[in-house]
Amino acid sequence: MIRRHPLAEQAAEELLQRIGSGEWPLGQKLPGETTLAAQLGVGRSTIREAIRELAGRRVLESRQGAGVFVIALQATEDWDKVLRKADIADLMEVRLAIEAEAALLAASRRTPADLKMFRYTLADRQKASVNAPDDWYVEADLAFHRAVITAAHNAVLAELFDTLVPRIRRAMMDMLKLDETHRHRHDQAAHEAIADAIRDKDPERAADRTRQHLSAVRSTVS
Structure with missing residues (x-):
């Protein structure tokens, strides 16, 4: 009853x-x-x-x-609940898969408007990396990564990334609290390398630079 x-x-x-x-x-x-x-x-x-x-x-x-x-013997867990429970290492592995593919596609499809957005977001990220509050820095970093996703010109990929953003944001805030050397704030060169490869229309290099960057971040939490 x-x-x-x-x-x-x-x-x-x-x-x-x-x-x-x-x-x-x-x-x-x-x-x-x-x-x-x-x-x-x-x-x-x-x-x-x-x-x-x-x-x-x-x-x-x-x-x-x-x-x-x-039609099923057990419930499919809600996607938001899955993301809330996901640990940072798992999240980074998903980012590796999504963002490396996005960088590869972006290198073939980027437009002049995309390159302009890279310049803007990279400059904004550089400024935010110097003594800005953590939440400002995180938003600036995410803006660059979102620009790469946008340059891939794949609506499904963009939608998938956007569903991850709230969890990525929380993960980044957690990592910054543990990062006493401010390593994450000092990896501007890695982001510049991704943008350069996309600008040069080199898909393999763009994907490789993205994998290197995100793998380095993952190594700090795994």
Whole structure:
């Protein structure tokens, strides 16, 4: 019997447990709302909300005129939760994969506007590296990396990077607190090298310089 608040979340968890226990196997149609409501001791509106939640988590699927079916035996974890729990080393590995590919593409696709943005963001980053508050410096650093992603001219890659930015920002703030030698603030040359390779239209060098830079950062936390 479901008694505690919030009812819909509790109902969703109960349904998920019953699916996981094998009561409703993969592909099985769930009982109707009235039956489920009686079994769980909640209203039909609560059952509908619980089903919507599990549909959003890709466990259930509502099919018009047919009913609700089990399409997975466990919930896919929310992407934001995955990122919040990710440790810095894992995050850096993902950045390596994404940003090295972005640099490679940028070297083939960059435009005059992209090169202008590199000059602006590099200059801004250089200024911020000298005694600026950590949050200002982090934003300046991220602006350069975002400029590289933008120069790749791939909307999906840009969207993926943007989903990582909040977690990257927190990771950078954490790393700066532990960086007594200010090593991260003094790697302007590594960023200049990435921009130079993209400007020279050298994809392999651009990707390699990006890998070298991010690998050096990762080595400080692994």
